[in-house]
Amino acid sequence: MDLKRLHYFCTIADQGQISRAARVLHMAQPPLSQRLRELEEELGTPLFLRQGRELQLTDAGRLLYRRARDILRSVDATKEEVIRAATQAGPTLRIGLTPTSRALWLSRFETLRALFQDRQIGLVVGDSSYLEHLLETGQIDAAFMQPPLHPENFRIQRLASSPPVAVLPRRLHGTVPPRLTLADLAPHPLLLLRRSFGVSTYERLLRSFHELGLTPNVALYSSDVSLLLELMRRGFAGIAVVPESEAGDMGEDYWIRPLEADLPDYHLSLVCRSGEQDAALVERLLAFWAD
Structure with missing residues (x-):
């Protein structure tokens, strides 16, 4: 056969x-x-x-x-x-990156290059659930991502956290209070971040709406925060709820406001497989993030 x-x-x-x-x-x-x-x-x-x-x-x-x-x-x-x-021209460092950590990653890229001059760097950008799969199957060496759904399988080092914020175009919202409640969000079309698998801020946000008797107008949800923010830049007439760390470069044409809601922060972690043999690699990555 x-x-x-x-x-x-x-x-x-x-x-x-x-x-x-x-x-x-x-x-x-x-x-x-x-x-x-x-x-x-x-x-x-x-x-x-x-x-x-x-x-x-x-x-x-x-x-x-x-x-x-x-x-x-x-x-x-x-x-x-x-x-x-x-x-391959030489040893490769295969890294995963969640879109919710894009801005933090870009701000440290030159440091990463300097620290790993001996390796080619390969970057896979994807939802944390997808990166978790790539780690489990050995297709990447480490990932900067949200905490995995099955933490028992991995070595996890929490690096940073970022609260969810609302991004609003100033042309549609002349004045905005210092903090926005869910009642402030409910009348507007919403762009929301949602993990591909498992419970995330998206599910907790919708549950909070429903507990207050509010029906959110979800225009789109996606695991790609860059896509949501690009829609805002292209004139989307609504509100995006994204990590504060990713909304910082939206510019003066947008309001960025914290939310008056009981929602967890987005946590950026360095994740490697349990029992990883190359402990020196993990330590070098941690040093990269600390610089």
Whole structure:
């Protein structure tokens, strides 16, 4: 059972017809039919039920399809990893960064370069839930992110915190009180930050609205704070609720106000896998952040 036959088999299953699969594979129909027969003979079982020109997977075929897809994806991923390893000019420091920490990260980038001159730096920007997955699977070495959902799997060093604030365009809000209540926010379209998985400030904010008998007008939620702030810059007629650390460069055209609400701060942490062998790397990263 070779990889080419598995690829042919999956393509036939996806297309539902050998003729359509042959067109997709840019090959003639007879040799493709022959490869399928060879695979069925090797396994000793039919993989498809023939209903006219249409093909439907048998129970055995469905099992093989699931396993074959996993095998082919694994092979493709392995090829990519080998190619990446072959093209690296030197040791790489693979770092994850949550969008809620973008401003803090940018302010320290030159320090990072100076501290890790011996390594190429690779940066993956993503939601904290995604970065947690990359850490678990060994695809990044460390991440500057919100605390992981499963902290028992990681070494975590809290670095900074930032409270949620409201960002309002001055052209729409002539005067704004020093602090905004949820009642102040409720009438306006809102741009809110939400984690992909797990409970975050978003869920706590909505619960606070509902406890006060208020119905928030959520125009958009996203895990990307940069996108929310870009919408504000492009003239969004509402309010964005984001970490204070990320709202600092909005300029004089916007009000930035703290919230009169019981909401947790956004916490930036350095996160590495538990049992990380390269303890010196972690210490160097901590030193980078302390500078």
